[in-house]
Amino acid sequence: MKRIVEQSTIGLILSRRSIRRFRKTEMGEDVLSVIVEAGQSAPAYLQAYSIIWIRDPKMVDAVSELCESEIIKNASAVLLVCLDFNRLSALLQTITTEHFLKLDSYPAEVLLSVFEAGLVVENMIMASEAYGYGSLILDCGLYECERLVDLLKLPQSVVPLVLLLIGEKDESPPPRPRWGLKNILHVDGYKQTTSVDVSEYLAKAEKTLSSEGYLMKYANFSGTYAEYLAERLKGTKDVKQSYEQLSAFLRKRGLKF
Ligand SMILES: Cc1cc2nc3c(=O)[nH]c(=O)nc-3n(C[C@H](O)[C@H](O)[C@H](O)COP(=O)(O)O)c2cc1C
Structure with a gap:
């Protein structure tokens, strides 16, 4: 078993980066x-999640192909985190005939379960x-959930959300941009974002990412961060x-959200 790195919790949190090169x-x-x-020790709500460890090398290759991501093949663990209202249904059926899963919609439970799965992933x-x-x-x-469901033969009410790759770091990237604390922390109400805030954020993001060569390195994109975002977040007909x-x-x- 690997030695647990001796660092303070805050130190670990602040130094974490997304790693896209694994040994x-x-x-x-x-x-x-x-x-x-x-992961399970995170605050729990309905525990409507399941984690599928994709371990068989053939299965890992299939997921890598399906997601068009070579990084997956080098990860030490490939985990598919799913929403799981299947197990929850088995539980509810044994305790009541009138449970919420029988309703036409239950948006709060769906959204809070996604939130809960996020806490599990972060832990x-x-x-x-x-x-x-x-x-x-x-x-x-999520984007390939239909094909992942087929590949892994997942039952009804089990829905893939994200893949979590864990592996030996083969890069040590710098911090990536975030909005300033003054933009995301509101006190006693909500402070509207101004065009100056947006310009400041984009300028800071551009500076940080270009010093790392981020867009070229990971996305083979030669434009600015704003151009990259505009391209990625387009709401086209397709x-x-x-x-x-x-x-x-x-x-x-x-x-049923
Ligand atoms: C919900 C979610 C989905 C993400 N999906 C991807 C992804 O598909 N590909 C990827 O390279 N990074 C993905 N990321 C990682 C982000 O790109 C990364 O966290 C962000 O660039 C900030 O970098 P950092 O984690 O090093 O601070 C995702 C992050 C979140 C929270």
């Missing part, structure tokens, strides 16, 4: 179990850091269509 090493079940247990990330491992969240869990499909699939799977 391929094996992770033992003992370490993985502690990391997942750390697993920080536990990985404590072991000296790096990690990366991949959103392809995006609209694929989101309609995604929404329909999520509802069919049992996410």
